Amino acid sequence: MIEIHNLKKSFGNLDVLRKVNFSVAPGEVVAVIGPSGSGKSTMLRSLIHLEEVTGGSIRIQGEALVEDGKYATPAKIKSITSRMGMVFQHFNLFPHLTVQDNLELAPKTVKKENAAEIRRRSEELLAKVGLADKANAYPANLSGGQKQRVAIARALMMKPEILLFDEPTSALDPELTGEVLRVIKQLAEENMTMIIVTHEMNFARDVADRVIFMDNGEIAEEGTPEQIFGNPQLERTKSFLSRVE
Numbered sequence: 001m002i003e004i005h006n007l008k009k010s011f012g013n014l015d016v017l018r019k020v021n022f023s024v025a026p027g028e029v030v031a032v033i034g035p036s037g038s039g040k041s042t043m044l045r046s047l048i049h050l051e052e053v054t055g056g057s058i059r060i061q062g063e064a065l066v067e068d069g070k071y072a073t074p075a076k077i078k079s080i081t082s083r084m085g086m087v088f089q090h091f092n093l094f095p096h097l098t099v100q101d102n103l104e105l106a107p108k109t110v111k112k113e114n115a116a117e118i119r120r121r122s123e124e125l126l127a128k129v130g131l132a133d134k135a136n137a138y139p140a141n142l143s144g145g146q147k148q149r150v151a152i153a154r155a156l157m158m159k160p161e162i163l164l165f166d167e168p169t170s171a172l173d174p175e176l177t178g179e180v181l182r183v184i185k186q187l188a189e190e191n192m193t194m195i196i197v198t199h200e201m202n203f204a205r206d207v208a209d210r211v212i213f214m215d216n217g218e219i220a221e222e223g224t225p226e227q228i229f230g231n232p233q234l235e236r237t238k239s240f241l242s243r244v245e
């Protein structure tokens with residue numbers, strides 16, 4: 001589903017990603033953990049072309065977004081990135097639009113689908129995230145957990161084949177993380193392919209098929225949750241885990 005080969009990204013002379021390699025199989029859930037500044041967000045943002053890498057390759061379903069540092073054509077980039085949805089730490093909802101309009105805006109403008117079909121899907125997805133009664137509310141009137149569930153429903157409106165989450169619960173009060181994590185867990189059970197950057201170690205242990213520990217721009221260690229949490233091999237993995245758990 002996703003193949004990343006020797007990915008490199010620098011900002012000026014700061015090397016943020018140094019030869020990152022990994023792949024994700026269809027239906028797999030990969031949790032990415034690691035200290036602040038280790039390159040987790042940059043790696044995710046590169047996948048949907050919010051950042052341009054300085055070297056290496058990204059293949060999505062066998063098609064190259066970038067191959068040896070050379071990007072595909074704009075049309076190709078659009079077609080590849082449209083298969084992925086991303087959910088951000090700070091929700092990024094449109095404040096002047098209702099919940100329902102937040103969900104329907106992109107499908108209406110990008111997909112040019114029939115309005116009745118878009119409405120059917122927005123109602124179905126709001127029900128799925130437990131917010132059927134909030135269709136006409138504005139983001140300012142929602143809790144953080146509700147906003148993040150709207151953001152997830154909005155991402156699903158585009159029928160993505162891959163979902164990327166960048167610390168989806170880090171901006172939430174602790175009592176609101178559960179309602180968001182439950183929605184993500186349900187998507188995992190439905191076999192959505194996902195990469196989840198998270199500080200929620202219990203959640204990573206519970207839902208991830210594989211855990212990647214990033215440190216200093218590289219994948220320091222990866223394995224099953226049992227391996228990474230139960231028997232980490234590297235001193236820096238142990239040290240990170242002892243600080244967050």
Ligand code: ADP
Nearest residue numbers: 011014016034035036037038039040041042043
């Ligand atoms: P993480 O998500 O693991 O905290 P990031 O990917 O956000 O890490 O950042 C990795 C490094 O890249 C950090 O040192 C950060 O300061 C730097 N960085 C991120 N974005 C930019 C940017 N637009 N310009 C310069 N440096 C950046």
Ligand code: MG
Nearest residue numbers: 040041042166
């Ligand atoms: Mg980050």
